[in-house]
Amino acid sequence: MNIEAVKSIYFFEMARTRRTLLQSVVSPVISTSLYFIVFGAAIGGRIQEIDGVSYGAFITPGLMMLTLLTQCIGNGSFGIYFPKFTGTIYEVLSSPISMLEIVLGYVGAAATKGLMIGTIILITASLFVDLSIAHPFAMIFFFVLTAVTFSLFGFIIGIWAKDFEQLNLIPMLVIPPLVFLGGSFYSIDMLPPFWRAVSHFNPVLYLISGFRWSFFEISDVNPLASAAIMLVFLALCMSVLTWIFRTGYKLRN
């Protein structure tokens, strides 16, 4: 194991976060605060409690997931796409480092950033609403699993993308609808039966539901199903990555 190389990549990536502190950390905090002001305070006050949880608190896990998903995919994809774009990737590819170590460095850094921002949002949220976490270990499990899985997913996008358009396609066009329609801001019980059934095909629903359960013990789907879906998606990402590394897809061809 080339630990020095993993450390080098990890800290190199984390250094970029420090350099771009404003856009990496401050901007998600501001946008989340705006959600709380609009949905939590202005509108939320007129919305009745959902399953005994105030609306402001109810949307907190969904908002954390929205940011976590966007950040992890963004960081994971940019981290590997940027060296590909500038050409500095030659150095990583010609180093005595295995693909697993490359992933540990890049995905580790992307997941760390996502977790940092997610935590900051949780702290910000607690300033606006009363929060309690019923199952802290489950909460951390979902939190970390999501960060790692979606950073991996981002990494795959970063390898696949051939330009900035493709790089932003999934984080900008696919993830927001899935998150918004995945019960971030409502319980799917409020939907007509047809749309409730359709929602079950949205993988993000499972994520948010499981995460929310760890806070308030209320969920749209069984928390075990949530964990299972997450693990399946993680396994899927890992299989795709293994295939990429075996074939050298877009990296060594």
Place this chain on the structure above:
Amino acid sequence: MAPIVSISNLSKTYASGFEALKGVSLDIEEGEILALLGPNGAGKTTLISIICGIVNATSGKVTVGGRDVVRDFRDTRSMIGLVPQELTTDAFETVWNTVSFSRGLHGKKPDPAHIEKVLKDLSLWNKKDSTLRELSGGMKRRVLIAKALSHEPRVLFLDEPTAGVDVSLRKSMWDVVERLRASGVTIILTTHYIEEAEEIADRIAVINGGEILLVEEKDALMAKLGRKQLRVDLAHPLERIPESLSSYNLTLDEEGQCLIYDYDTSAERTGITALLAALAETGIRLRDLSTRQSSLEDIFVEIVEAGR
């Protein structure tokens, strides 16, 4: 002694169907400077990229220090430093950080003293805290060399290192190369400046169309193919070459002002003295004499043309 780099039957066909290498075999000896010459698209960069692990080969085998570049990639890549052709740098990093990053990637513990020495050798020490975007092209090139030397490689690949570099910098870069060779580093360079290969390399390999056309000691190559030409400027033009000089293989230029004599520098007798005596006997008056040796460039063009 076993070669430090051994390439056997290496082929590469890109996904587009382009056949960049067609069964290349080449051995590189430890401590030598090998110049890889070839026109654009000849396969130079593909060959280097496969040895360094950036591109997968379609077939064939490469060993570095006796280790397989695919199976034992950790061993081989630790031995190799690569300076790529393109000036690819992370614009927002400082010189110090980017060079230290390279060392870490190669699995070496931080060694500020070594990085300091490398930067000083390349006259980059006073730029160590500058970000790369602030540097000129020549300085960026030197940073790439510093990155390649950060982990103390045994084999250094320089892919077109002097493209777009001014004369004085080019000279100082060759000084660095000389020092590295003196310390036992094997150097493989590709270049368009044939006079550089002529000046610095021990051996020359010519590659074109994905095939190695020739590998030869530079001196032997120059001697074997190095023809010399004597040009005799005449005081009065001639209409044709006089009978008395027919035994010499002379040509007369179009204006009849100049006799051209091709001779072999490695031959026991060049025939120059006899020719000059014969000219005097015939009563031909000379205005000037000059000789010209075929350069590596002529040889190179000849080989590549012949291969077409």
